[in-house]
Amino acid sequence: MTNLEFTPLVFGISAVAGCLGALTGLGGGVVVTPALTLFLGVDIRYAIGASLVSVIATSSGAAAAFVREGYSNIRIGMFLEIATTVGAVLGAFLASRTPTAVLSIVFGLVLLHAAWQSTHARPSEREAKQSDALADRLKLNGSYPTAEGPCQYQVNHVKTGFSLMFGAGALSGLLGIGSGALKVIAMDQAMHVPFKVSTTTSNFMIGVTAAASAGIYLSRGYIEPALAMPVMLGVLSGSLLGARQLIGARVRVLRWIFAGVVGLMAIEMILNGVKGKL
Amino acid sequence: MTDQRLEVIISVLLRTGVLLAAAVVLLGGTCFLYKHGAEQPEYHVFHATNPPYRSVSGVLHAAGPSNCQAIIQIGILLLILTPIARVAFSLAGFSLEHDRTYMVLTTIVLLILIYSLAAPH
Numbered sequence: 248m249t250n251l252e253f254t255p256l257v258f259g260i261s262a263v264a265g266c267l268g269a270l271t272g273l274g275g276g277v278v279v280t281p282a283l284t285l286f287l288g289v290d291i292r293y294a295i296g297a298s299l300v301s302v303i304a305t306s307s308g309a310a311a312a313f314v315r316e317g318y319s320n321i322r323i324g325m326f327l328e329i330a331t332t333v334g335a336v337l338g339a340f341l342a343s344r345t346p347t348a349v350l351s352i353v354f355g356l357v358l359l360h361a362a363w364q365s366t367h368a369r370p371s372e373r374e375a376k377q378s379d380a381l382a383d384r385l386k387l388n389g390s391y392p393t394a395e396g397p398c399q400y401q402v403n404h405v406k407t408g409f410s411l412m413f414g415a416g417a418l419s420g421l422l423g424i425g426s427g428a429l430k431v432i433a434m435d436q437a438m439h440v441p442f443k444v445s446t447t448t449s450n451f452m453i454g455v456t457a458a459a460s461a462g463i464y465l466s467r468g469y470i471e472p473a474l475a476m477p478v479m480l481g482v483l484s485g486s487l488l489g490a491r492q493l494i495g496a497r498v499r500v501l502r503w504i505f506a507g508v509v510g511l512m513a514i515e516m517i518l519n520g521v522k523g524k525l
Numbered sequence: 526m527t528d529q530r531l532e533v534i535i536s537v538l539l540r541t542g543v544l545l546a547a548a549v550v551l552l553g554g555t556c557f558l559y560k561h562g563a564e565q566p567e568y569h570v571f572h573a574t575n576p577p578y579r580s581v582s583g584v585l586h587a588a589g590p591s592n593c594q595a596i597i598q599i600g601i602l603l604l605i606l607t608p609i610a611r612v613a614f615s616l617a618g619f620s621l622e623h624d625r626t627y628m629v630l631t632t633i634v635l636l637i638l639i640y641s642l643a644a645p646h
Contacts, residue, residue: 249563307540308540321532328634336637461642463646471568475550476597479601
């Protein structure tokens with residue numbers, strides 16, 4: 248296959264991944280890497296390098312739409328980014344010391360979780376009655392707009408959330424994904440931040456987290472320009488299209504289809520890792 | 526300056542950065558396909574990207590009308606710089622609000638990002 252055939256193929260796969268990622272809220276990065284390794288035989292290190300680049304693009308590209316709604320909390324985001332960026336740097340260093348078979352298995356497990364999350368996750372609906380002392384000191388409590396005016400919320404378990412964010416950052420750096428699902432869990436489930444605030448703040452944080460591992464990926468030679476080009480452009484255009492289609496799409500059916508595809512890819516990644524094929 | 530106003534400005538900055546980066550990547554990509562379209566891609570065996578494309582200074586040195594991969598890589602560097610610019614902008618915003626705590630927190634994040642991109646690994 249020549250570059251003239253390979254590049255449009257990668258663009259097409261990435262666009263589909265980006266579109267599905269936006270529609271289901273899971274992000275395109277998590278699907279691009281297994282698609283490139285399983286369908287096109289790309290080495291997993293090149294795949295995660297290209298995927299990480301696309302993660303920065305979608306996070307920053309979607310930010311404008313999210314911010315206008317007034318849900319994201321810049322203080323929660325900035326404070327937790329200390330944990331995600333340190334985690335991302337360590338994860339990226341770890342990636343170059345981890346055998347590709349192990350990377351493949353870990354990736355498969357993350358995909359299995361993504362498949363489960365996309366069909367079973369529900370907002371926690373728990374509301375913190377009182378914020379903890381650290382949240383007060385860091386001014387993390389905020390409000391978001393509703394039809395009846397601004398709704399105040401309190402933030403809890405800041406330390407637990409911070410530790411989980413470190414894990415989310417490490418996973419992001421290790422696998423070149425946004426790990427938005429884990430970020431939302433840390434905020435929504437652990438810190439009792441309202442779901443809508445969690446998802447939009449998470450999107451805001453993903454780009455900064457990914458940028459923290461990008462420098463290390465670059466110097467380790469994971470970012471191959473000719474491969475990253477169609478992946479970045481594909482995921483970006485697919486996700487912008489997906490975000491536009493969100494209203495009116497049959498999201499429930501889509502989620503199940505997506506979960507099925509992701510689940511199959513997860514099993515394939517784990518099997519390949521066990522057999523040492525990647 | 527309120528947090529909300531700050532965030533709107535930042536989001537416009539982010540979108541502009543991404544579109545600019547995508548345009549440069551597209552330019553480099555078109556150039557790459559024009560010149561190397563008939564060659565076979567070699568991504569199934571990892572041998573790490575060529576050294577000039579692996580650092581900021583290397584990319585800037587290699588860039589020129591004859592080096593299409595370096596143009597793509599400049600676009601990717603612009604993309605990586607976008608969230609970093611966002612953090613720098615937040616730092617300016619927190620300074621205007623005289624928020625000491627968040628000036629310190631934001632500086633820490635900024636230093637980690639600069640370390641990752643600028644330090645040799």
